[in-house]
Amino acid sequence: MSDARPTRPDQTRADASDAHDHLAAYLNEHLLASEGGLHAFRAAARTWEGTPHERTLLALADEIARDRKDLAVLIDRLGYRPAGWKRLLTLAFRAGGSANPINFLRMRGGSMAQLELDVLTGMVRAKLSMWDALLELAEDDARFDGRMLQALRRRAEQQITELQNLARSTVRARFLPGAP
Secondary structure (H helix, E strand, O other): OOOOOOOOHHHHHHHHHHHHHHHHHHHHHHHHHHHHHHHHHHHHHHHOOOOHHHHHHHHHHHHHHHHHHHHHHHHHHOOOOOOHHHHHHHHHHHHOOOOOOOOOOOOOOOHHHHHHHHHHHHHHHHHHHHHHHHHHHHOOOOOOOHHHHHHHHHHHHHHHHHHHHHHHHHHHHHHOOOOO
16 A cells, blocks of 8 residues: 555646745845845955955956846746845845955954955855756756856856965965964
């Protein structure tokens, strides 16, 4: 005797609706987080103002903004809309955009600068995980553009590499006495 119950067509539709709701929420939550990430990258650029790292971080911020637009286009293409309260939260992120909660004194030396770079790297890793999840879905769902997702994945990997290079090139000055 099997425990499996026959699937009713209305139950299948409800399951599909739930899956779409979950995917819409997931994508919109990443879109919301990307607003905070964009501001975090711009704040980090201010931390490194006047150094070559400022240019790197500003370029990364521009890429993050493009990634954010690409995600918004994808969400729209899928027919999903953000919840009203999430739009308000995005506006709040924009209003508080000049704040740098990770390194509010914008110090290049010491632990806060390292933590700031670690957090930025973690943000991009989260985005990379999202692109990976969408690439998995793209294998079964023709609504996703696999080539676009691959390009976004590669861009996230490059962003992580650039952040790691920046952290490596500055870590000795923060944590080793007498280092340049």
